[in-house]
Amino acid sequence: MQRPFKRPRHEMPSFVENALVERGLMDAYRSRPPYQRNDYIGWITLAKRKETQQKRLAQMLNELARGNRYMNMVYMPRRCPRTNKHM
DSSP, X not given: OOXXXXXXXXXXXXXXXXXXXXXXXXXXXXXXXXXXXXHHHHHHHTOSSHHHHHHHHHXXXXXXXXXXXXXXXXXXXXXXXXXXSBO
């Protein structure tokens, strides 16, 4: 039996953490599913040029601020059935 594909885990670099804190978006980041957080970090850090990293970081921050986007795709956070609030 084959094991399911596992994505590599990406550590958050300090420049991303600092940007999230400065913009007050750390809670929005943490509320995203683990695969989205990991994808964002990998996408940003795997860019070769600093300019590309900064552009991707800006996109992530804007998407988190809006709350309804993930990698330019529509994202609808799950709601708790009991409270009807975002999980």
